[in-house]
């Protein structure tokens with residue numbers, strides 16, 4: 004066997020291997036090279052790990068062992084394996100390191116390429132990797148970018164061995180060489196040792212020729228008059244560039260400045276030739292080794308180059324040979340306008356990008372394997388999309404990958420949306436790991452709550468819908484109270500809850516982020532009075548400093564739980580707003596977060612968009628909306644049905660604004676494919692144990708887009724909270740809106756407030772004149788608009804007749820939310836859907852005002868609304884207020900109807916008459932109207 008590689012090492016160029024792979028290490032490949040070829044080092048980079056881990060199953064055992072220990076992020080899952088490989092390679096090289104007294108025997112591990120622009124992050128990561136690998140013969144690789152320079156200086160000062168990578172130009176090399184010197188000098192100044200600190204400067208070779216040669220070939224083909232001079236430079240510039248760098252190195256180590264450090268024991272930063280596999284097959288495959296041999300250098304070779312050199316390399320001191328000729332080559336390149344500086348600048352950027360791309364591919368691959376290994380610990384999602392949408396989603400995910408959306412979202416980068424204050428609204432990400440509730444004493448509170456028979460939650464929207472989902476899907480624990488959610492001003496509904504409970508045996512949870520929302524304030528006043536002012540039975544959940552906090556303190560509430568001001572209401576279920584009520588009813592919040600964690604990690608900033616379930620879903624929702632499929636139709640198995648109300652608020656309030664966005668459609672019974680227009684996307688939620696309804700598959704077959712989500716058990720519902728929060732934020736980025744504001748909810752609140760204030764003054768609401776009426780109901784139109792007929796059914800017919808494809812019909816009832824009313828609403832929806840094949844939505848007021856109301860007012864102006872009111876009987880008065888609950892409810896209906904009309908929606912109000920047949924009469928009239 005040839006000993007050319009050994010000779011190469013003896014000639015001063017250390018032989019390093021540019022390759023790592025677990026199987027190779029396990030089979031003793033590296034040890035063999037050390038023994039037979041005098042190998043003294045190893046380098047790795049993101050592309051190398053991508054090749055090693057991306058294909059095959061070598062790493063699967065390692066991944067599953069790691070995932071078995073604890074759930075972990077994709078980055079940690081990958082990194083744990085990379086560190087094991089690097090440690091193993093370092094151990095194989097340890098005898099070399101010991102034998103050479105630390106002069107060689109190193110293994111390199113690169114910091115994340117995503118950090119190439121961040122000095123502080125690079126320093127932090129390098130320190131972390133140094134500690135984690137815990138081997139003296141590790142070199143941490145740091146890119147020699149602008150941000151990398153100061154990091155290198157600091158890390159050398161720390162005493163960490165550094166391999167500076169991605170060096171292409173003389174300037175960049177000289178800058179990092181000086182950073183290295185400065186780092187050592189800083190140590191000397193502090194009286195710290197400088198011996199034993201190793202560094203290499205990785206100067207890339209073949210990539211330069213690949214670019215220069217391409218330029219030369221184009222110009223020659225184009226008949227450049229300097230064709231001969233250009234051709235003479237082919238395959239020469241990269242080597243000349245490397246030789247010039249070495250010449251500068253020689254000057255540096257001869258300088259007084261360096262000699263002082265040398266006297267203190269410092270080792271020089273060797274030049275390492277990287278990218279030494281030839282790219283042009285016309286060149287000898289040992290070109291970038293043969294030509295770059297000289298003292299105190301390193302050549303890191305891919306296996307094929309190493310094999311080639313072993314067979315036919317030439318060992319000769321070439322680096323210091325023909326230096327003048329090298330300078331001439333560089334001068335010629337300059338004279339001929341080949342723009343080496345431009346090329347090297349671009350190569351740095353391309354290099355960072357290509358390592359980032361490799362890291363994306365690697366992390367994407369690991370994410371895929373992780374999903375398989377997690378099995379049903381992670382909720383499944385399966386998508387069936389029509390071709391055009393599938394293409395658009397694919398393209399969006401690729402854009403999102405190259406623009407680093409997942410990392411940017413996790414870093415709260417507002418430029419992902421409209422660049423306003425979005426970055427201040429991402430507290431829900433940390434909350435999903437349980438961070439927001441940690442230390443709030445939920446376990447003790449859960450224990451205390453067991454003395455109550457009932458728990459009544461008073462709150463709206465983000466403060467009520469999440470807790471309702473948790474209580475309806477998971478139920479109360481043994482011995483813990485039952486939860487009743489009151490998010491209404493409807494007197495019947497309030498009485499339904501107030502009637503059966505004994506306030507002394509009831510825990511009241513007053514929940515309002517702002518602490519100033521009207522409904523919970525009125526409900527608080529009502530139940531405070533009913534309880535006889537029992538502070539021990541009340542707890543408050545609110546943001547710090549709110550009006551509710553002041554009330555809770557004044558009235559001696561048993562507990563005050565603070566929310567995070569960086570979490571908007573609809574994103575707050577995994578913070579105290581969801582978890583305090585959950586704890587109160589005996590849900591083990593610790594176990595809940597543990598069950599949620601796999602999705603939080605799957606949706607992590609380190610998981611590229613295509614493999615990231617939250618980003619995938621967000622891309623689907625966003626692209627579908629852009630293509631006119633903006634009605635997200637929620638279908639669920641019976642047990643998961645309560646999720647829809649929470650989802651409605653999240654989607655509608657986050658995306659429905661500026662005339663754009665997604666209108667969620669919940670509780671509309673599943674129909675046949677022809678019942679639906681082309682404006683739908685379907686989301687199905689089911690438990691693995693439940694049967695999927697027939698008909699779902701028919702929708703997919705008919706070309707409707709469907710995402711099917713399956714949970715192994717109900718306790719995994721927290722995963723859907725997080726998946727959909729991420730997806731909604733991403734859809735917002737695709738649609739181009741701020742998913743964290745709700746500009747139109749406020750308008751309805753203002754309109755209501757005006758009416759209620761007027762009532763408090765005058766004792767009555769302003770009179771209105773119906774446009775038509777019959778024995779059962781009267782019809783009102785905003786602004787008392789003129790209508791063509793006085794026949795209510797005819798007016799309803801005209802109202803619905805304006806529906807065209809892509810529109811939707813809405814039924815908004817300011818009534819008790821009960822089964823009978825819900826059933827009647829469903830009947831009206833189905834009648835309209837059957838007649839016009841449009842999407843239909845329904846909501847109970849004022850509950851929907853804090854949820855879908857945003858999209859109805861601010862979203863696409865294609866809604867056709869019927870608002871239903873009645874005079875409550877009996878009404879309920881609110882202690883300390885002139886206006887009763889019933890009056891407030893009517894005021895809310897009238898105020899919102901006016902705002903809807905002002906936003907260009909078609910809207911009519913139907914007032915059910917006292918003594919009439921109620922909602923069934925309207926059901927009949929609607930059926931007659933749409934059939935007529």
Ligand SMILES: O=C(CO)[C@@H](O)[C@H](O)[C@H](O)[C@H](O)COP(=O)(O)O
Nearest residue numbers: 021046047048168205210277278280
């Ligand atoms: O460690 C280093 C440099 O320190 C090497 O792994 C370096 O990244 C590689 O040699 C290059 O990335 C390979 O470049 P190329 O052959 O793909 O052009």
Ligand SMILES: O=C[C@H](O)COP(=O)(O)O
Nearest residue numbers: 464465515516517520572
């Ligand atoms: O979703 C939010 C609702 O409008 C309620 O807001 P709040 O929690 O500040 O009372």
